[in-house]
Amino acid sequence: MEREARxxxxxxxxxxxxxxIADEVLETLDVEVTRGPTVGLLMVRVEEPLERLPxxxxxxxxxxxxxxxGAHRGYAMVMGKSLERALAGAVVDAAIEAGHxxxxxxxxxxxxxxxxxxxxxxxxWSVIAPTRVRFEDVT
Amino acid sequence: MGYSSVRGGLDAIEHAERLIxxxxxxxxxxxxxxxVADHLQLIxxxxxxxxxxxxxxxxxxxxxxxxxxPIEAAFLLRAYRTTLPRVGYxxxxxxxxxxxxxxxxxxFRDIPGGQVLGRTRxxxxxxxxxxxxxxxxxxxxxxxxxxxxxxxxxxxLVIDVLRAxxxxxxxxxxxxxxxxxxxxxxxxxFPATRSAxxxxxxxxxxxxxxSLAYAGMRGxxxxxxxxxxxxxxxxxxxxxxxxxxxAVNIGWVSVTECYQIVGGQASKAKDRPDYTMGYGMVIGRxxxxxxxxxxxxxxxxxxxxxxxxxxxxxYVLYHCDAIESxxxxxxxxLPHYVDFQASLVRTSKVRELVxxxxxxx
Numbered sequence: 001m002e003r004e005a006r007x008x009x010x011x012x013x014x015x016x017x018x019x020x021i022a023d024e025v026l027e028t029l030d031v032e033v034t035r036g037p038t039v040g041l042l043m044v045r046v047e048e049p050l051e052r053l054p055x056x057x058x059x060x061x062x063x064x065x066x067x068x069x070g071a072h073r074g075y076a077m078v079m080g081k082s083l084e085r086a087l088a089g090a091v092v093d094a095a096i097e098a099g100h101x102x103x104x105x106x107x108x109x110x111x112x113x114x115x116x117x118x119x120x121x122x123x124x125w126s127v128i129a130p131t132r133v134r135f136e137d138v139t
Numbered sequence: 140m141g142y143s144s145v146r147g148g149l150d151a152i153e154h155a156e157r158l159i160x161x162x163x164x165x166x167x168x169x170x171x172x173x174x175v176a177d178h179l180q181l182i183x184x185x186x187x188x189x190x191x192x193x194x195x196x197x198x199x200x201x202x203x204x205x206x207x208x209p210i211e212a213a214f215l216l217r218a219y220r221t222t223l224p225r226v227g228y229x230x231x232x233x234x235x236x237x238x239x240x241x242x243x244x245x246x247f248r249d250i251p252g253g254q255v256l257g258r259t260r261x262x263x264x265x266x267x268x269x270x271x272x273x274x275x276x277x278x279x280x281x282x283x284x285x286x287x288x289x290x291x292x293x294x295x296l297v298i299d300v301l302r303a304x305x306x307x308x309x310x311x312x313x314x315x316x317x318x319x320x321x322x323x324x325x326x327x328x329f330p331a332t333r334s335a336x337x338x339x340x341x342x343x344x345x346x347x348x349x350s351l352a353y354a355g356m357r358g359x360x361x362x363x364x365x366x367x368x369x370x371x372x373x374x375x376x377x378x379x380x381x382x383x384x385x386a387v388n389i390g391w392v393s394v395t396e397c398y399q400i401v402g403g404q405a406s407k408a409k410d411r412p413d414y415t416m417g418y419g420m421v422i423g424r425x426x427x428x429x430x431x432x433x434x435x436x437x438x439x440x441x442x443x444x445x446x447x448x449x450x451x452x453x454y455v456l457y458h459c460d461a462i463e464s465x466x467x468x469x470x471x472x473l474p475h476y477v478d479f480q481a482s483l484v485r486t487s488k489v490r491e492l493v494x495x496x497x498x499x500x
Contacts, residue, residue, distance in 0.1 A: 004380055007387045040226035041192070044376055044392060045319065047231040048337060049298065050416050052313045054231040055334035056321045057341055058187075058422050060376060060392060061194040064226060075381055077226075079390035080194060118288070121238065126286040128240055131256035135248055 001107050006096065009110035010089035011078050012117040021109060022088035025095045025102055034073075035066035037083040037090075065090040072097035163204060175199035184393065184423020185209050189461045190216025191323065191342035193392050193422055210344065210461045217462055230377040230386055234370065234396045234420065239294050241371035246400060250368070252294040257371060258424070297368040298398050298416060307400070307414050329453045336439060336452060341421055344461035345428040351449050351459065352431035360447025361438045364401035364417065371395045371424055396420040399433035415440065 001009070010018065025031075041059040048055055063086035064077040074094025076086050092110075096103045176183055176199035187198040190213040197219065201212035241257025244250045256262075268275065301307040319334035322342075327335060340348065355361015373391035380387045397419040417437025419429040438449045448454040458464060 003383055004385050004387045007380060008389075011389045038224065038226065040224040041220060042226055042376070042378070042389075043228045043321065043323075044193070044374075045229050045231040046374070046420055047233040047313070048333065048418055049234060049296065049310070049398065050308075050418060051333070052311055053317060053319070053333055055319045055337040055341075056228070056323070057338065057420060058392070059192050059220060059225075059323070060390075061192065061197065061223070062226060062389065066381070073382055077378065077389050079376065080196065122286070122288040124240070125288045127280050128255060128257055129286040130280070131241075133254040133256060 001110060005114070006093060006107075006110055007076070009114040009117075010076050010093060013089075013110060013113035014116075015082060015085045015088075017109065018092065019084055019088045021102070021106060022091040025091055025100060025106075028102075029069060029091075029095055029098070029100055031074075031091055031094060032068045033065065033087070033090075034068050035064070037063060037065035037087040039063050039081045039083060042077075067091055067094050069094045069098040069100075159206070163206060170203055172196065172199045172203055175202050179207075181424060182207065182209055182212075184425055185345055185428075186212040186216065188422035188425055188428065189213035189342060189344055190220070192216045192220050210465045213344075214462050214465070227378070230379060232374050232377060234374075235296060236291075236375050237294075237370055237372035237394070237396070238375075238391065239289065239370060239372040242294055242368065244297050244366065244368050246365040246367045247297060247300070250297050251300070252289075255294075294370075296398070298400070301367070301400065301414060306403075307416065327456055331452050331456060336436070336456065337418070337420075339456045340419070340432045340435060340459065343428075343432070343459035344464065345425060345431075347459040347461070347464065348428055348431035348435060351455060352434040355434055355438055355447070355449040360445050360449040361434050362401040364399045364434065364437060366430065366433075367398040367400045367416070369395070369397050369426060369430065371426070393423050394420055395423065395425050395429040397426070397429040397433040399430070399437055401437045 040062060042062045043059050044057045045054045046057040047053070060079055061081055062077050062079055063082045065075070065083070065086040067074045067087070067090045072094055074090040074092070074097060076089025076093055078085050078089060092106050096106055100106075176195050179199070179202060182202055183195060183198040186201055186209050187193050187195070189209065190198070190201070192198075197216060198212070201215040201219075202209070204215060205211035239255060241259065242252070242255045244254060270276070298307060299310075302309055317334075320332045320338065322335055322338050327339065331339070352361060356363050372394065374394045375388045376390050376392055377386045377388050379385070397417075399417040399419070400414045401417060402414045415437065417433040417435070417440065419432030419434075419436060421428045421432060435449060435455060438447075439452050439455065441450055444450045
């Protein structure tokens with residue numbers, strides 16, 4: 001799993017299971033918290049379509065954390081106010097970077113989380129799809 | 140009756156605050172924040188939009204705390220946001236990246252990708268549903284089993300059709316490194332940049348925009364344009380990964396966007412009857428606000444003004460913010476004892492002078 005895909009999977013993973021896995025990692029790994037965990041605001045920028053100019057659309061609450069395992073950095077940012085979730089995400093990110101023995105399990109969990117998120121969107125679409133309009137010409 | 144400065148009333152104020160708190164927390168059926176988020180989505184969306192902060196839990200909490208008053212709730216959100224640090228800016232997302240949940244066009248019947256009604260009551264009679272008094276029952280849906288989620292490019296923008304026919308100016312290259320104005324960090328200055336306008340309108344009060352847009356459409360400086368496309372969906376929130384530097388998605392924000400086309404009149408001054416466009420994007424499901432924003436945006440962009448307020452960016456941007464307007468109007472409730480006493484003294488003096496003048500006449 002590429003690092004970017006891992007980051008996105010952490011962001012959408014089930015928070016409770018993510019924290020459980022991170023706690024398990026911490027039993028066997030020394031982790032230094034180097035940033036946060038912090039709740040803050042991220043300003044979302046949008047590109048306006050006519051002139052393609054960016055503008056500041058609205059802020060979202062985010063939680064972020066960064067940890068270090070030796071020379072390896074772990075980082076996570078998730079939407080919402082959830083310090084524990086952000087810290088857990090950074091821990092599992094660092095664990096994989098550091099080649100922790102739990103890495104295959106973590107990656108399997110994250111792959112599963114991404115599949116679940118994709119499926120949730122597909123399920124949502126499946127109830128929207130019947131509202132697609134099929135026009136008929138009346139002559 | 141004497142008028143003088145006073146102090147006191149603290150006990151009464153504290154008791155009044157407790158009455159509000161108990162109204163929200165006491166009683167037989169306590170409204171959970173999750174219930175607000177799940178069942179009162181539109182008011183939660185409106186509050187997040189007018190507060191300028193996307194967080195469904197906080198938005199629903201604000202609605203509950205404010206007893207359903209959307210402006211008061213937006214005020215709570217605005218106040219809360221000042222306690223949080225700004226961690227940065229996202230990469231710019233585009234409406235093209237929207238994960239579509241609704242998409243219609245009133246300008247074209249057949250649009251690439253087709254029209255998707257999504258969740259709407261546009262075509263429903265406004266009749267009270269008394270079955271909801273007993274909770275109501277969900278209706279069966281025409282579920283399409285295993286419907287594949289749409290491809291990323293399944294819903295191209297309708298304005299691209301106009302661009303392809305050279306009825307609208309072609310999309311320019313993305314301008315390099317333009318830092319957008321941030322109304323949360325700097326006071327508005329006029330003339331405002333387009334980025335300041337769009338940000339100001341996106342966090343404006345729904346009713347204020349609706350009123351201005353309606354007045355504009357009725358002849359006070361606006362246009363009765365056409366909705367090339369009205370879209371609802373989820374906008375990706377992307378940042379640059381701090382280690383790899385590549386774009387990553389941290390989640391999605393529910394938005395509504397409107398592409399309003401106006402113009403189309405031929406004239407001797409122009410080569411062809413070009414259309415132009417007004418744009419609206421707002422938080423959540425709030426089509427009324429997105430359409431209004433697009434009408435106002437188109438009016439503010441007019442090169443030839445008619446002198447109506449909807450074309451005046453200072454008028455629009457200074458008067459469309461919920462918190463600013465509510466604060467100024469409702470501050471009249473606060474004690475003005477000294478101000479009014481001064482007014483009375485002045486009035487009394489004038490009366491004396493008038494009386495003296497009449498006596499001497």
